[in-house]
Amino acid sequence: MLDRIAASLPSLAPAEQRVARLVLHDPRAFTTLPVRELAARALVSKPTVVRFCRSMGYDGLADFKLKLAGSVSEGVPFIHRSVDSDDKTADVLVKVVDNAVAAFLQYRNAASVQALDRAAEAIAATWRTGRRLEFYGAGNSGIVAQDGQHKFFRLGITSLATSDGHMQVMSATLLGPGDCAVIISNSGRTRDLMDAAGIARKGGATTIAITASGSPLAHSCQIHLAADHPEGYDRYSPMVSRLLHLLIIDVLATRVALRIGEPLQPVLQQMKNNLRAKRYT
Structure with missing residues (x-):
């Protein structure tokens, strides 16, 4: 989930980017703070915090916090391993399969x-x-x-x-x-x-x-x-x-x-x- 947010940063509006950086800086704290405090820390309005959550594909702040808490606690990382020109068949097999499995696990945890x-x-x-x-x-x-x-x-x-x-x-x-x-x-x-x-x-x-x-x-x-x-x-x-x-x-x-x-x-x-x-x- 944190990888998703980091990858989406360039395409977000400037105000939503500030909310995204707040999540990336301390995701555990983000799950516990009220919307008023989150907005104050990110220097944005309360509706902007909710709008950011919806931009990321969630139904609102509560849904986003719930999925974020699960992602942080379960810690299923997305390990993307690129295939190199000198990789042997065994290396290619492991990297391709690991990339697919990691993507599926991330989706399972983050899907709305x-x-x-x-x-x-x-x-x-x-x-x-x-x-x-x-x-x-x-x-x-x-x-x-x-x-x-x-x-x-x-x-x-x-x-x-x-x-x-x-x-x-x-x-x-x-x-x-x-x-x-x-x-x-x-x-x-x-x-x-x-x-x-x-x-x-x-x-x-x-x-x-x-x-x-x-x-x-x-x-x-x-x-x-x-x-x-x-x-x-x-x-x-x-x-x-x-x-x-x-x-x-x-x-x-x-x-x-x-x-x-x-x-x-x-x-x-x-x-x-x-x-x-x-x-x-």
Whole structure:
């Protein structure tokens, strides 16, 4: 969690940066002090303290303090180990696996349950009302968008995935109230995705961002599912970010399936039966 805050510093507003530095300086004290004292120490207003917590993907100061206290006490560090040119196969294996495991543990401890619930309810509502769910991503995130579409169409939700910027704009234009758009981005700064998110939101659709905290995309969408990690945005082959995005999609799909509940069971069973003919015995 502290790594997330440090990584988000450059993208925060100046006043929120002062709150962030206060957290990084003494996280244990931050969890115990009242908002008035926190604001005084950071030389900001009380609403700024709350706004910082929301910028980091939490529902407010209480939620942020709770997760911060758990992070400090459990102490699950994010150890990002870069692969070097002279690494042997055994070294590469350990580093890649350790990076992925550390990212998953950090997400488990820092994820906003409230944001996941809001996203799951919005998507489940598209099933109840027969509306549409669309996934947008560019480049590597476009592959994650396809995985999202694959997960959710099996739940009986009308869903689509596209990674082409022009198609995203046209598709987002057709969205309206009751529809959902899930926008996936490592950096949260891709222009095509920002355009599509803005169009979908303007049309009345619910926009859900899976991206880095403090990014423009995170601020522009109604629901933000934070995907924070120390992997650079300019990596030629992102690994941790892709796995983290896929994990968030899996958590979200599982939660939506549980919300749909009993009506889903016969459909999944029939699908399983129909697929048996596609396999050799």
